[in-house]
Amino acid sequence: MLNLIVPLVAGILLGYFLRDKKRVNLGGVTFWAIMILIFSLGFSIGSSNELLGSMPKVGLNAIVISLLAIFFSVVFVKATRKVVKME
Amino acid sequence: MIKYIIAILAFGIVAGYLNNSFGNIFASVFVSNYMFNFSLILLLFVMGFMFGADKEASAKLRKAGLKILVIPFSVALGSVLGGMVGGLILGVNVFASMAVSAGYGWYTLAGPLVGQLFGVEFGALGFTVNFLRELLTITTISLTVRIDKHAPVAFGGATTMDTTLPIIVRYCGPEALITAFSSGFTLSLIAPFTITAIAALR
Numbered sequence: 296m297l298n299l300i301v302p303l304v305a306g307i308l309l310g311y312f313l314r315d316k317k318r319v320n321l322g323g324v325t326f327w328a329i330m331i332l333i334f335s336l337g338f339s340i341g342s343s344n345e346l347l348g349s350m351p352k353v354g355l356n357a358i359v360i361s362l363l364a365i366f367f368s369v370v371f372v373k374a375t376r377k378v379v380k381m382e
Numbered sequence: 383m384i385k386y387i388i389a390i391l392a393f394g395i396v397a398g399y400l401n402n403s404f405g406n407i408f409a410s411v412f413v414s415n416y417m418f419n420f421s422l423i424l425l426l427f428v429m430g431f432m433f434g435a436d437k438e439a440s441a442k443l444r445k446a447g448l449k450i451l452v453i454p455f456s457v458a459l460g461s462v463l464g465g466m467v468g469g470l471i472l473g474v475n476v477f478a479s480m481a482v483s484a485g486y487g488w489y490t491l492a493g494p495l496v497g498q499l500f501g502v503e504f505g506a507l508g509f510t511v512n513f514l515r516e517l518l519t520i521t522t523i524s525l526t527v528r529i530d531k532h533a534p535v536a537f538g539g540a541t542t543m544d545t546t547l548p549i550i551v552r553y554c555g556p557e558a559l560i561t562a563f564s565s566g567f568t569l570s571l572i573a574p575f576t577i578t579a580i581a582a583l584r
Contacts, residue, residue, distance in 0.1 A: 337394020
């Protein structure tokens with residue numbers, strides 16, 4: 296987890312100290328980095344025999360449980376945000 | 383953007399599958415470890431930078447304060463409840479289906495851990511349920527962001543600290559960075575504990 300927190304915090308600090316400097320547009324960099332990230336995610340999914348072999352065996356059950364877990368997560372987040380008055 | 387994401391995801395899956403069937407020509411470790419980690423670290427740095435430089439984003443976060451922590455716990459409760467309802471509807475072992483959904487999208491954890499605690503067939507379920515969660519978070523983001531600005535974070539569960547974070551920030555704006563990261567981080571921390579705790583309940 297440190298390998299994620301260090302670059303994140305370093306970026307935040309650097310951005311904070313340079314916030315009044317001239318802006319550079321980082322949209323292009325993030326676009327390509329996201330493409331590489333999602334490609335490598337897909338690649339590891341595609342090369343995982345364990346994952347690909349699991350899917351047809353549990354198919355429908357997995358879809359139902361997954362959708363219900365997501366559905367209730369969204370409902371609970373919406374509800375608690377109302378309760379604590381979070382924007 | 384979403385068209386490109388889905389296309390590159392599908393392309394990656396096919397490439398990984400073909401590479402694996404033809405004897406691992408491009409060392410898959412290179413792609414799934416080095417390329418993945420390199421792009422993720424770069425993205426975290428760049429998105430951190432954009433957040434730090436954005437005055438409005440940090441002001442919004444300061445206003446929300448510690449309230450952002452209600453999100454991961456709501457996601458945890460919602461997921462486990464979803465697992466329970468699913469188990470009851472489908473007539474499978476309710477504790478197993480609760481444990482499976484307590485992976486919060488982290489399939490490399492939930493698959494093996496649930497498999498060890500409940501048996502191989504539930505390990506396969508743990509893998510697939512959580513993998514689908516990650517897949518749905520990525521592929522439906524352009525629609526889910528319209529339900530609620532925090533809906534993609536709720537969808538993503540534990541994956542919002544790494545794989546789905548860059549896309550969430552891209553769609554929900556820089557102010558979503560800390561909310562999403564802290565939610566994914568908290569859920570990743572509690573996932574192993576909730577899975578084992580549910581297994582102990584049976």
